[in-house]
Amino acid sequence: MATPPGRGGIGVVRVSGPEAAAIGTAMLGASLQPRRAAYRAFRGAQGEAIDEGVAIFYAAPRSFTGEDVLELQGHGGPVVLEMLLERVLALGARRARPGEFTERAFLNDKIDLARAEAVADLIDSATRSSARAAARSLQGAFSKRVQALDQGVLQLRVFCEGAIDFADEDIDFLSESDVGARLAGLADELDALLREARHGALLKDGAKAVLVGEPNVGKSSLFNRLAGEDRAIVTPVPGTTRDALTADLDLDGLLVRLVDTAGLRDAADAIEAEGVARTKQAMATADIVLRVLDDRRCAHPATPADSEVLVCNKADLSGRPAGALAPRAVRVSAATGDGLEDLVATLKAAAGYNAGEGTFTARRRHVEGLRDAGAALRRAADRLGAEEGELLAEELRCAQGALGAIVGETTTEHLLGEIFATFCIGK
Numbered sequence: 001m002a003t004p005p006g007r008g009g010i011g012v013v014r015v016s017g018p019e020a021a022a023i024g025t026a027m028l029g030a031s032l033q034p035r036r037a038a039y040r041a042f043r044g045a046q047g048e049a050i051d052e053g054v055a056i057f058y059a060a061p062r063s064f065t066g067e068d069v070l071e072l073q074g075h076g077g078p079v080v081l082e083m084l085l086e087r088v089l090a091l092g093a094r095r096a097r098p099g100e101f102t103e104r105a106f107l108n109d110k111i112d113l114a115r116a117e118a119v120a121d122l123i124d125s126a127t128r129s130s131a132r133a134a135a136r137s138l139q140g141a142f143s144k145r146v147q148a149l150d151q152g153v154l155q156l157r158v159f160c161e162g163a164i165d166f167a168d169e170d171i172d173f174l175s176e177s178d179v180g181a182r183l184a185g186l187a188d189e190l191d192a193l194l195r196e197a198r199h200g201a202l203l204k205d206g207a208k209a210v211l212v213g214e215p216n217v218g219k220s221s222l223f224n225r226l227a228g229e230d231r232a233i234v235t236p237v238p239g240t241t242r243d244a245l246t247a248d249l250d251l252d253g254l255l256v257r258l259v260d261t262a263g264l265r266d267a268a269d270a271i272e273a274e275g276v277a278r279t280k281q282a283m284a285t286a287d288i289v290l291r292v293l294d295d296r297r298c299a300h301p302a303t304p305a306d307s308e309v310l311v312c313n314k315a316d317l318s319g320r321p322a323g324a325l326a327p328r329a330v331r332v333s334a335a336t337g338d339g340l341e342d343l344v345a346t347l348k349a350a351a352g353y354n355a356g357e358g359t360f361t362a363r364r365r366h367v368e369g370l371r372d373a374g375a376a377l378r379r380a381a382d383r384l385g386a387e388e389g390e391l392l393a394e395e396l397r398c399a400q401g402a403l404g405a406i407v408g409e410t411t412t413e414h415l416l417g418e419i420f421a422t423f424c425i426g427k
């Protein structure tokens with residue numbers, strides 16, 4: 001089933017593989033002209049109509065999977081769709097695994113691996129920015145850049161391997177050629193792509209931010225302000241919050257999973273102690289820690305660590321002006337809302353988010369692949385300096401391997417299983 005379970009205007013059953021045409025003929029009573037929508041009755045084993053709707057047949061290789069594909073668009077009711085599916089199964093089909101259609105599209109060379117991943121990323125997008133960026137990845141914006149780099153490395157490698165073959169001759173090909181300049185150029189391009197890919201991964205995954213601080217400084221009040229609703233219980237009694245609450249915020253396209261915690265102190269009872277333990281757990285997995293202080297006790301805010309943002313709250317009580325204090329420190333009032341915009345801006349900056357930037361989405365796997373390729377190029381430059389031609393060529397081969405893995409030129413069954421298992425059924 002290509003449409004989600006439940007009631008809907010239409011429901012789609014999709015069949016891919018060599019028997020798709022025969023299944024279509026058996027159910028529709030006649031064969032279909034490829035790529036033409038036909039309005040037909042969808043028939044059961046006794047010739048009875050299970051449903052009626054639009055049938056489309058795509059002949060291989062001009063289909064999403066690259067195989068023969070039959071699409072039956074009937075009415076979107078769970079029972080009628082299940083009956084339609086049972087009929088298709090009785091005719092020799094089997095239920096698809098999650099992501100199997102896209103996996104086949106990849107295996108049949110219809111799309112590369114980074115684009116296949118973009119299919120899932122587009123479906124799973126939580127913000128408009130990440131959806132737009134995933135659509136660009138799906139169109140190949142990221143893959144093309146990786147492939148261009150791969151080509152550049154390949155050409156250099158061919159040149160170097162050629163040079164090694166002439167090593168007996170007088171001219172020293174490697175040191176007198178522009179290999180060094182070409183290597184540097186490729187490394188620069190790779191760095192630029194890595195920066196964009198990091199941003200793309202942030203767009204896709206979002207960032208996790210955790211509110212920590214002593215009880216009663218206003219963590220839950222800030223949480224409610226940022227979440228835009230009263231989710232957390234706020235009381236003047238210290239130790240009110242015990243369980244970690246989360247809210248997903250869309251900050252100009254950046255998805256931030258905000259976590260309110262019990263805070264950090266020597267707990268008064270067992271439940272709060274568990275809350276404090278959970279706070280520490282949340283902090284360990286956070287991208288950003290929002291350390292909340294009472295502004296009346298934050299005269300000289302300490303310089304926060306890289307992944308930390310200092311939030312001096314209760315500006316209305318201290319009487320100091322709200323606003324940004326330093327690159328990663330901000331004064332706010334959860335009670336009046338003053339300084340909240342500065343807090344949001346500080347949060348985005350700490351995550352490394354730039355709302356204007358967002359050419360494509362990427363995954364951590366891609367970022368790591370680019371990092372590996374970059375490291376290989378740097379090692380290649382060292383080999384060039386040491387005039388070790390064969391090792392230089394070997395490092396270039398390594399860089400190519402890392403780039404190839406991103407678009408799926410080289411993969412393992414394990415990696416493919418991991419990637420496609422996270423897809424929804426029917427895609």
Ligand SMILES: Nc1nc2c(ncn2[C@@H]2O[C@H](COP(=O)(O)OP(=O)(O)O)[C@@H](O)[C@H]2O)c(=O)[nH]1
Nearest residue numbers: 216217218219220221234235236314333334335
């Ligand atoms: N005046 C003032 N009171 C605040 C502010 N933020 C929180 N409070 C109050 O401080 C108390 C503790 O707040 P809460 O959000 O539960 O703190 P938490 O324990 O850190 O989660 C409550 O009575 C809040 O109403 C603020 O900015 N200004």
Ligand SMILES: [Mg+2]
Nearest residue numbers: 219220240241
């Ligand atoms: Mg609280």
